[in-house]
Amino acid sequence: MTGLPYAVASGGWRYAIAYFALALPAAVFAPPLAAVALALGVGSLWFHRDPERTPPESGIIAPADGHISVIREEGDRLRVGTFMNVTDVHINRAPTAGTVKTVDHRPGAYKPAFSKDSDRNEQVVIDCGEYHVIQIAGWFARRIHPYVEPGDELVRGQRIGHISFGSRVDVLLPSAYSREDLLVEKGEAVTAGETRIVEDAI
Template identity: 40%
Template sequence: MRMRDTFIKPMHPEGIKFVAIFAAITLVLFLIWQPLGWIGVGLTVWCYYFFRDPERVTPDRPGLIISPADGVVSLIEKAVPPAELGMADEPLTRVSVFMSVFNCHVNRTPIAGEIKAVAYRPGKFFNASLDKASKDNERNSLRIEMEDGRDLAVVQIAGLVARRIVWWVEPGSKLRTGERFGLIRFGSRLDVYLPDGVQPMVKIGQTMIAGETVLADLTAQG
């Protein structure tokens, strides 16, 4: 890897207009007062890195469930998947990955399969690290039918400063493990509802890398 590639990452197209806005404001700030302009430069660089979209090397062994988001595991608990997905009304193990404003916010498919349902629901904007965010916050939910016929749910949840959930998949879409499916702007969380009987291989506080960190293994013996 070249030294330049360590610091300069590809940017998702969703971020182009925001970086342009930050850059334009920075030019105005320089005209007003040079120190303000340098603050604008720092914020523009941050905006660019927020929308970074680096390539990831996804494990390709069948049965692995991969983290859909960069961030930290904030919760592991039993919970019923969002009702709008039409899944069974039984608690499943939910693993929540909290993304700060410094994480890459491009979301990736945790496991290969077909999208059976996509359900957006408006809501509030509590801190995404809180448990009640799963129930009350704005969210977009996906139900993925895996190759073995079982379902897995992944939910994008808006956070305290997030005001836009983006996704580009629809029912019938067939995705590979680690494939990009959406992003959330400015601080948020991803919940993964594991199939019944599948145990997570991560712990609260663990750092996750979207498309790379193994979250669970369908073939593991409990």
Template identity: 40%
Template structure:
């Protein structure tokens, strides 16, 4: 199963690669070179295809849990001052996605979307300290009676040239459901109330919509 954001890119890539191989076949006499270009084309197409995969995830809905919004590795767990929405101290959990990870973004909690905003910006590497403030990004806040307000931020990386965000203010969303997509590498930051019990550690690998990253304070 593939994400809808990938179909145009996959079709365009396939057409370009087919054209390259047709031209190669007609202009080049060396069989080994033709074969090498064909193999490289197939491998490149498979890389593109795997990037846009969208596996179904059996999210167990629980308002006391915050699930990981994306697949990747936990790279930050620290108290920070969140200056865009809360304007106070929050517990930040950051998850880095490599180009090989599934890049679907999922709602970490269910509830009502209170805030959703896109920010144009730079394309610093996703682990750069200033990437969360200077890179292209979107900020979304979802609220429910148990978790309160949970903020998550999609952040573009050096390769990610487009962030897709489906969250609209005022809508009700389901925990683990599709909230967007980040094309070609990046990271997502989750901001939780101080005192939230975190259930992951640095370098832990998590799965979007499945791995519980925190228990909220009720």
């Protein structure tokens, strides 16, 4: 039991404990610094909150909380990206069922995740064959934490990782889908594990 009204993502306590440890001696020698460290510790836990979600029974769903920031064709595939602000939940979820083929870390830059240049940022690509999930770091969020590995069998809405303090998560849809199949549009708010991006192909 954490005593919190929500679970905390793996790794979230690591950030919080460092701030709490700083707050203890600072409370004696520099109370204002202690207050700042305590606030940062509590903020770290809130940033890494992990609420339960109830996935729909069908469709490919959003892998991240936030707003749709990217919709574009890549060959015969459609990429849909979600920008996660610092106030959004940072847990990423499987868009649909699948088997993890590879988990590929790609070093890169740290441009703002809402910019076009963010396509060259550090990434983790989770290849599930028919679809890919791409976790993209931003200028501030430089810690991508995938929870899955090759061979894992995923179910719709399963936790697959998190990005500390925000950034962007894209899904490269199966080739059966096009823009006409989208249930979301650019700028729309979505909820990881619950908002459908497209309905199942017939």
